Amino acid sequence: xxxxxAEYNGTGGVGRRDLIKRSAALGLISVPTMxxxxxxxxxxxxxxxxxxxxxxxxxxxxxxxxxTAGMEFxxxxxxxxxxxxxxxxxxxxxxxxxxxxxxxATQKIQSTLQPRFNQGTPPDLIDNSGAExxxxxxxxxxxxxxxxxxxxxxPSYDDPAKKxxxxxxxxxxxxxxFDGDPFWIMYYAYTVYGVWYSQKxxxxxxxxxxxxxxxxxxVCEKAKKKxxxxxxxxxKYPYYLPFSLYPMIAKVGGREVLDSIDxxxxxxxKHPAVKTCFEAYYELQQKGYVLKGTPGLDHIQSQTAWAxxxxxxxxxxxWVENESANVIPKDFGLAVSAPTGIxxxxxxxxxxxxxxxxxxxxxxxxxxxxxxxxxxxxxxxSEASSKNFTSKVKSLTAYNGGTDGIxxxxxxxxxxxxxxxxxxxxxNPRIQDWYVQLQKEQIGVSGLGEMMAGRLxxxxxxxxxxxxxxxxxxxxxxxxxxxx
Amino acid sequence: xxxxxxxxxxxxxxxxLGLYALFVVWPFIQSIYYSFTDWTGLSPEFKMVGLDNYRxxxxxxxxxxSLQHSLIFAVVLxxxxxxxALFFAFMINVGGRRRRGGPVISGVRGSSFYKIVYFxxxxxxxxxxALLFAFAYNPDSGAINSILRxxxxxxxxxxxxxxxxxxxxxVMAVLVWSTVGFFxxxxxxxxxxxxxxxxEAALLDGANRSTTFFRxxxxxxxxxxxxxxxxxxxxxxxxxxxxxxxxxxxxxxxPDYSTTVMVxxxxxxxxxxxxxxxxxxxxxxxxxxxxxxxxLVMRLGRRERLEF
Numbered sequence: 001x002x003x004x005x006a007e008y009n010g011t012g013g014v015g016r017r018d019l020i021k022r023s024a025a026l027g028l029i030s031v032p033t034m035x036x037x038x039x040x041x042x043x044x045x046x047x048x049x050x051x052x053x054x055x056x057x058x059x060x061x062x063x064x065x066x067x068t069a070g071m072e073f074x075x076x077x078x079x080x081x082x083x084x085x086x087x088x089x090x091x092x093x094x095x096x097x098x099x100x101x102x103x104x105a106t107q108k109i110q111s112t113l114q115p116r117f118n119q120g121t122p123p124d125l126i127d128n129s130g131a132e133x134x135x136x137x138x139x140x141x142x143x144x145x146x147x148x149x150x151x152x153x154x155p156s157y158d159d160p161a162k163k164x165x166x167x168x169x170x171x172x173x174x175x176x177x178f179d180g181d182p183f184w185i186m187y188y189a190y191t192v193y194g195v196w197y198s199q200k201x202x203x204x205x206x207x208x209x210x211x212x213x214x215x216x217x218x219v220c221e222k223a224k225k226k227x228x229x230x231x232x233x234x235x236k237y238p239y240y241l242p243f244s245l246y247p248m249i250a251k252v253g254g255r256e257v258l259d260s261i262d263x264x265x266x267x268x269x270k271h272p273a274v275k276t277c278f279e280a281y282y283e284l285q286q287k288g289y290v291l292k293g294t295p296g297l298d299h300i301q302s303q304t305a306w307a308x309x310x311x312x313x314x315x316x317x318x319w320v321e322n323e324s325a326n327v328i329p330k331d332f333g334l335a336v337s338a339p340t341g342i343x344x345x346x347x348x349x350x351x352x353x354x355x356x357x358x359x360x361x362x363x364x365x366x367x368x369x370x371x372x373x374x375x376x377x378x379x380x381x382s383e384a385s386s387k388n389f390t391s392k393v394k395s396l397t398a399y400n401g402g403t404d405g406i407x408x409x410x411x412x413x414x415x416x417x418x419x420x421x422x423x424x425x426x427x428n429p430r431i432q433d434w435y436v437q438l439q440k441e442q443i444g445v446s447g448l449g450e451m452m453a454g455r456l457x458x459x460x461x462x463x464x465x466x467x468x469x470x471x472x473x474x475x476x477x478x479x480x481x482x483x484x
Numbered sequence: 485x486x487x488x489x490x491x492x493x494x495x496x497x498x499x500x501l502g503l504y505a506l507f508v509v510w511p512f513i514q515s516i517y518y519s520f521t522d523w524t525g526l527s528p529e530f531k532m533v534g535l536d537n538y539r540x541x542x543x544x545x546x547x548x549x550s551l552q553h554s555l556i557f558a559v560v561l562x563x564x565x566x567x568x569a570l571f572f573a574f575m576i577n578v579g580g581r582r583r584r585g586g587p588v589i590s591g592v593r594g595s596s597f598y599k600i601v602y603f604x605x606x607x608x609x610x611x612x613x614a615l616l617f618a619f620a621y622n623p624d625s626g627a628i629n630s631i632l633r634x635x636x637x638x639x640x641x642x643x644x645x646x647x648x649x650x651x652x653x654x655v656m657a658v659l660v661w662s663t664v665g666f667f668x669x670x671x672x673x674x675x676x677x678x679x680x681x682x683x684e685a686a687l688l689d690g691a692n693r694s695t696t697f698f699r700x701x702x703x704x705x706x707x708x709x710x711x712x713x714x715x716x717x718x719x720x721x722x723x724x725x726x727x728x729x730x731x732x733x734x735x736x737x738x739p740d741y742s743t744t745v746m747v748x749x750x751x752x753x754x755x756x757x758x759x760x761x762x763x764x765x766x767x768x769x770x771x772x773x774x775x776x777x778x779x780l781v782m783r784l785g786r787r788e789r790l791e792f
Contacts, residue, residue: 114525292624
């Protein structure tokens, strides 16, 4: 900056030019966002107070919670709100009247909690979710999370003869593990992914949900004639496409195909099933069955267009019912289906669906009262708390069951039906939580997004994605996982 | 009388310099230090890794893309914004037709109204502007494509933010729209301080508008233009480009990384991928780019100061 200032032989006062120059200098200084980043780490050290002493294990207190120790719970205040957690906290307070519970809800999980992890004074229970989710792989890799196995092996809240482990929906336990047995993350919500549609719109076309791809194309053609697009998706976030595409790949080629993709095996994407499914989706685009302009829409915009009846199908997760509640018409007949396959030669039956945990709860390794955090989770996994959650936020929980006796909304009902139909055929691709950047940016946006916008052929997309996967497999800066 | 002078100066400077060192210089040093570690940002433990982060950065395709986009921002944005602002400011202040009985130098009709119109976007937060334009760019129901349809251009329905060839330019256009007003006002202030007799003399000699602009206005305004250039370039490298890219092409930075800029990449690495050390490395690169940019503009723009 000093190159001109020497010429300045001021006649007193600060001129306009200098003012601007100085503000420019200030701007220059504040540019690197990194400066405030580093403010967090410097206060490091072993920090933290002493851990709470273990309490006495009894039938009512199987984890041995210290009845007088405080417990701090930080919740992500997102689509599910905070009421369900507040209700569960009340139960904890009732069970341990001497314990002081500090409950808070925030959308800024990372900015609130990152400094506390760096100082070694994290809270006792965290709902690590939302846009500011902290990277689980890094937290596990740096030994920042507590193993929740004691919780899994504790008697369940409702039935002392049953372990918590046995009350959970399929996939929940595996999802909470990374490598080996330790169980790091308790996913509390249970999401059904698939193809969402309006039963009313299908009825108006005199059609059923298509089970084979030929039927799918026929339905789309019929819709097109009526001025309706077959599909739309979150074009700016094409990583919504896998919600129906991955289970379709599993259906066509078998579970192992998805597993080898998750394991980043060489040539995993070159499996014929992947190619078949990519070509099927590409055909939708080529035949003009995708709503015009879709690649420029974000998730809200595409969901709105779909709810307005501009498109028949959208790949999405069960949160869409809550998220789009204000744009979905009353008589919409919201329903979800397992993805359409190719034909009867597919390896898995129609009904194969992606369902898995959502809303990840963790107990930090350095928490003062981690046992208290686990006890809070045990309370939340009771039938009563689970029902409370489902009826309040239209989503299932990790607790298997808990839907009897409550009125289910249309989408939820159809989700439960889809799970029943799927039975054992629930798949759970882990690439989504293992390799966030690979899944979202590279496979999603640069691969699938470009293909569905018609800028890449399926063969080119596969080649590109395989390249990304190979690079991720070689990248030593990310931790790699394998299916057990 | 000289006695005690230095003590006096030191006494006045100690506090601001101390604050500056603590809140500006120290974080810089820390950041550079962290770029040599493997700090995740999620745990207090880290170790030194030497130049690993820098080596990785040189091999990182996305880093090069983001650098390229940042450079386009830093060159194109000031060029367009400042040219436009100069033109508008000239028309508002000097470019008007001479009216009977009016002042010798005046702007076009309604110039005070235009000044407000141009400045208006400046009062809106960049986040709001970005959101508004994200809706306008909606290819399905957005304002821009609706207008195109309205004038019969049904066949021209670009995807805007969904098209890798257009996204970066679409984002830049928003920044031009939102910042040009500031420079109009800035240059207007500069032009107001140019003595009217210079213009009168030029008019008497029969100079037309463009001659007046290039021979009188621009040379006398040069310092302001240069400072504005640096200021705009820094905005374009830093906060503003981050805001529009993050909000409008959300997530990964446009289709196929077409809008990823360096600040966005810093943010993603630090707060999404848990790679704070690598993020600080990119931050250091950004610092170097910004300093080089400022130095270059200052050097290229160096010229005689005109006294008036």
